[in-house]
Amino acid sequence: MELLKGAATTLVSYGPPFLFVLTLVVFFHELGHFLVARWCGVAVKAFSIGFGPELVGWNDRHGTRWRIALLPLGGYVKFEGDENAASVPDHEALAAMTPDERASSFVGKSVGQRAAIVAAGPIANFILAIVIFAALFTLAGRQIIAPKVGDVAAQSAAAEAGIEKGDVILSVAGTPVESFNDLMRIVSVRAGEPTALTLDRGGKTIELSVTPRLVEEKSRFGIQRRGLLGIRASLDPADRTLKTYLPHQAVVEAVKETWFVVERTGAYLGGIVAGRESADQLGGPLRVAQISGEVAEIGFSALLNLAALLSVSIGLLNLMPIPMLDGGHLVFYAIEAARGRPLSERSQDMGFRIGMAIVLMLVVFATWNDVVHFRSL
Known part of the structure; x- marks a missing residue:
């Protein structure tokens, strides 16, 4: 009971900074997918911040449903021909499409265009981090x-x-x-x-x-x-x-800072695989909420710095070669480009199921780390 009360207190106290940081990072990630998809002529059915029931929503002139959902732990862009938020193809819907409709679907685009759309999300995260770091270096200095x-x-x-x-x-x-x-x-x-x-x-x-x-x-x-x-x-x-830095100098320093975060995160993940690092430092939403709240007490600049760090982490996480994540999709497209044809529907479906299981296990593991962390406080 005390653990639940502590977690509830954390969410109430640190909720606003946590939502600000996570929403900023998720929005730019999905915006990367969205903008490149529009540029490639893909019809976008929905742009969602959060999952579950819709709290607020509206339609733009292109027919895209922009929505803010109840569960703020992520987001998605749903394209024409997608079965779900993970961009798993809806084969029945695709079979029933006219040639023009299929041409505007995600599946109807070339493998290069699909890869660009998928990679745009993590790339947008890295760009966001560089912009934030550059702004902080220019305005506040180091x-x-x-x-x-x-x-x-x-x-x-x-x-x-x-x-x-x-x-x-x-x-x-x-x-x-x-x-x-x-x-x-x-x-x-x-x-x-x-x-x-x-x-x-x-x-x-x-x-x-x-x-x-x-x-x-x-x-x-x-x-x-x-x-x-x-x-x-x-x-x-x-x-x-x-x-202090001039804007162009700040951008150079921001790229270096972003690369350092990429390098350090990659070294830590590699250390986990090699057994040199402990995975108990991997945190879930409760830990991120706590850190957001603690950092917000320092100041808004510190909160923006945290958003940049989290943006890089989410960009890297999504590039992991796990089906369901952007990196998994890119692996499928690389195989398709090498073979000259996509993997079979059965193989892709099996891959997505395995990927879903891995992602769920990671979520459960990170949440358990949060529980252990709050017990030790």
Whole structure:
């Protein structure tokens, strides 16, 4: 009972920021599908934010039903010839169509056009993240903390490697670093891996090798696992500056930031498959709601930053080669392009059923992680 009360309190307290973040990300994902479909001449039957019973809806002049539904955990675009929101073909309806009707259906388009429509959703998520990051970098700038060592913990990985107070880190694992945050980001994903450091010590360039240690830290967002050197940033105000960017510079930095999130997320998922990472950090809607609420208390800029991070994550998730997801559809289209003909209806139907089972298992697993997380609070 206490667990249910805690979950209810979380939803009531954090609901508005959660809905804002999720709706923004889902809307742009589906808008990507929608715009490319219209460009390819596909008739769009419905554009829905959420699932289930319709709360608000209207029809545009092209016959598309725009709707906001009761369950806000996602959305979909339904094309002419689709049987359901997952774009599974309705073969009976397709067989009954006239040539003109079939030409405006999703199935009636070339494999290249269908692939473009499907890929447009995740691509829109990446574009949204870049736009948000660029806007934040232009309007608010970035706090840059010089990669200068302010202190070294005793018996830490840094101390054993010979890093000293006052050293300025120039590069980590061959990657130049501009700020202490860059340093922490690279090190956080290299726990247990010997890592080359280039540093400046009183005008002299020194090469060292250090192996970050894996640490587990419990926070209000759950267990965080990362690599740690055991150093702190300099507290000297002269080593902290606010860097502002012109719009074109901000876009370049935003692309780098988006790529970093892609790379880090991919490394984590790969670590789960390889057994190096624990899957208990995968969160479901309750965890996202909690994080949204906590971040909203910091400020609107922080909430937008979270939306950008979530947008990248959803883009990557949808590119996974699982039937029912965009990546699964792209795999089918790649096979179709290679064979010169689509897979049989039976094979596609079996694939969609397997994909549905996998997606449901992922949802259940993530929700269970949320339950365990809230029990530990």
